[in-house]
Amino acid sequence: MAMNYIWDLLIKAEDEGLSKKDIYFHLAEAYSPYMELSPQLLNAQYVDQHVEVNPYYRYYGIFNGLFHPDHTSDIEFRNYLLDTGLHFLAEIDRMQGMNKREFYIRFILREIKADVFGTLVRDNIHAFTKKEQEIVALNMLRLYRTGEEIYLLKDTLKRLFKNCMIYVKSEDQDELLLYIRQKQTAQNERKVQLVQEMFLPIGFHMEVYWQYHFGIIDAEETMKLDRIALY
Structure with missing residues (x-):
């Protein structure tokens, strides 16, 4: 089964023995507006440590101004903010989906x-x-x-x-x-x-x-x- 969401990918990564710290989220160069993850192979069953993401799929209100085409400075810092923010949001996803x-x-x-x-x-x-x-x-x-x-x-x-x-x-x-x-x-x-x-x-x-x-x-x-x- 393909992984569709950032929280789904982190759970799969842990099952494979990876730490959350081993996963890095990046803005995808090309992505579908209907998917959150943008892997090269849609049905890949393994976890790539560098993950391309469409952050606007569910979090447009948070990230809509982070990578504006007119902003060409501080790319490394903005990539860091995206990675950190998505890790935080994935943890919220997981907590909301947990039962007692x-x-x-x-x-x-x-x-x-x-x-x-x-x-x-x-x-x-x-x-x-x-x-x-x-x-x-x-x-x-x-x-x-x-x-x-x-x-x-x-x-x-x-x-x-x-x-x-x-x-x-x-x-x-x-x-x-x-x-x-x-x-x-x-x-x-x-x-x-x-x-x-x-x-x-x-x-x-x-x-x-x-x-x-x-x-x-x-x-x-x-x-x-x-x-x-x-x-």
């Missing part, structure tokens, strides 16, 4: 990055994509409302790691067994550490198995030679 839940998610993520939840959480949140950060923040909201730690621990892990499996031991000790069908990487470890820090109840222990499942009697898939993790 989205506002709370952004608030929690801001608190995480401000070290409110501890250094481990602050440092490890950067291992997550933007969408994954929102999954964690949303379940933190649900945790405050319901207190269902184990359920939300499982839900968060299953959303982050496709086809992972979580077992609660039937013995007296409070222990969980987590199997993740992926290789053990530093980034994945950081994700699991954050989820444990935020959702694992005090007194519980979670054992993590990567790539190879531990053997279960009568479960043939878990009893293959050279593909069994020892428990």
Whole structure:
């Protein structure tokens, strides 16, 4: 789907790992009066860091005198004003389109990055994509409302790691067994550490198995030679 508005482009940029500071808005040399963005390829699915814009599409009253043909001085300063103004207006667009839940998610993520939840959480949140950060923040909201730690621990892990499996031991000790069908990487470890820090109840222990499942009697898939993790 093509991007049509400045706020649409900034959201797409964040999804691709770009910062808002990486995007620069410029007055388009040629543009359609019916479009806000003027990309060279109308259906481009990637984000170009230098974006040509028709600022008069929605903001004629703000920018109508900024690039008058008779004004030939201070071009660099006027370009700066256009870029800064459009970034500000895009943020207003996004705030107006947010519902209460989205506002709370952004608030929690801001608190995480401000070290409110501890250094481990602050440092490890950067291992997550933007969408994954929102999954964690949303379940933190649900945790405050319901207190269902184990359920939300499982839900968060299953959303982050496709086809992972979580077992609660039937013995007296409070222990969980987590199997993740992926290789053990530093980034994945950081994700699991954050989820444990935020959702694992005090007194519980979670054992993590990567790539190879531990053997279960009568479960043939878990009893293959050279593909069994020892428990």
